[in-house]
Amino acid sequence: MRESDLHNHLYTLTSDMSVRWPHVLTGPGDDCAVVAPPRGSLLVTVDQLIEGRHFDTGTPVNLIARKAIARSVSDIAAMGGNANAEAGGWALATGILPTGYPHARELTDALHHWAAHWGFPIVGGDIASGEEGGPLSLTVTIAGRPHPIRGPVLRSGARPGDEVWVTGRIGNSLASGRHLAFEPRLTTGAWLCRSLGERLHAMIDVSDGLGRDAARVARASGSRIELDGPLVPLHADVTHLHTAVGDGEDYELCLCVSPGAGLPARAPDGVELTRIGRVVAGSGCAIVIDGVASDASELGWDHQ
């Protein structure tokens, strides 16, 4: 498919955008998109998805598109925000497609489908042809807004004495294929904002490993996080706790809340909530098993 044919397809696909999303004043096809920004502040995030790193060659196109969108949605969820129509959300998507890539149209349709699934339009983008044989790469920018009452939940608000909680279960996401089908915790994040308010001190989504991501919260907050190993909720197919804590790609929320905030075992949307540790004075992130603490901040992804 020629680039101009794909542009024509996109033109058709997006011609009713301003009707479906009234905050989109000018959609794809001009030098810039024009959008009406939300009241208050804007959340913006960008993520890349690269063949061979974030998904295997041969992954169904629909799941590639889903993950490309879902990763950035998860970042919005980790702030307690949303990117749906009420939040004035929008996305920009770019791709480098291998020369002769046969699924350009299917991929484009799937990206628009998954954006609409989470409530926002793709208002612009760019497609380039890369080398023959790949790798395929996608870059997705999403804008949304924070929770209107709680405001953005940063990584930097944790305080010694806080409880550390996690949504869902951890580990083995890549090998099990769950990294292609995870549900960004938008609903849970918004419920946490609403029900905890200022008692919700800090939040992050677990993309690079629970240990590494908790260490980021600790660093941003000038504190230390200690995880109780036996409390970390693991998927049934996980064999080793330390591996699971370093696996990453879980896209669960890890949060720090005031002591005694009184979270239930499940959020109203059915997502499990588990207390897994505490914030203390110091730095870094440790995992404690039988009273022995080992460093968890270097477990997980760090590409040379």
Place this chain on the structure above:
Amino acid sequence: MRESDLHNHLYTLTSDMSVRWPHVLTGPGDDCAVVAPPRGSLLVTVDQLIEGRHFDTGTPVNLIARKAIARSVSDIAAMGGNANAEAGGWALATGILPTGYPHARELTDALHHWAAHWGFPIVGGDIASGEEGGPLSLTVTIAGRPHPIRGPVLRSGARPGDEVWVTGRIGNSLASGRHLAFEPRLTTGAWLCRSLGERLHAMIDVSDGLGRDAARVARASGSRIELDGPLVPLHADVTHLHTAVGDGEDYELCLCVSPGAGLPARAPDGVELTRIGRVVAGSGCAIVIDGVASDASELGWDHQ
């Protein structure tokens, strides 16, 4: 350089961001950036820059970064907008760096330098390592706002009878190296908005070739554009008009204005302004030489 070392460098580089740019509420380092949106509407655009397509291997890192930023700035200019601090502008930048790429830090610094040069901060991003040997690719998203009085200048406002004008000169941008050093026409675009107001009907930046880009304006406006071949202002090193009209990468503005709008030969910023044609009823874009019209809408870039 490890990804975490680069993140640490970025952290230092951007730690005073909210002081320098008060509209940045939370800069890089969290799941999302938090920015205060401008009043009115927001312009957003994204572009990719890929080694071997948009720049040659061996191009100085500083010029790669400059072009990556400048291409998206040119899209803002083509709407008559700006992305500087007054406009509440910001950018997101991502890169796929070849494994072992030795200039990661220099590239990061240069991206931030050129963003600041045009008045906005890079509030977030993502770095991934690609295959050994490349290609290097960068994706830059920029947000700004339209001209506060004229509003966004779309491609779709041209009407039969309009004059077609172009800024600067056209042609041979890639071979001459000008594609690495062009000046996005922010000042000229804003002056056109201010001085012409509603008489400025449509505008585009010339990235894929004057003929192809003028045809996009014609299509969006439901009209036809006829360019007078001998009037098209060419750089001194251009040998053939038709090649120049298809070369692309000029990043000049092509605009359609009310007949008799009375533009001078130069804008106040010194940029040349040349009347090169007219809008008529019909479709497509033709270039007319000695009374003979030939199709210009297929000259220039269209990658398979």
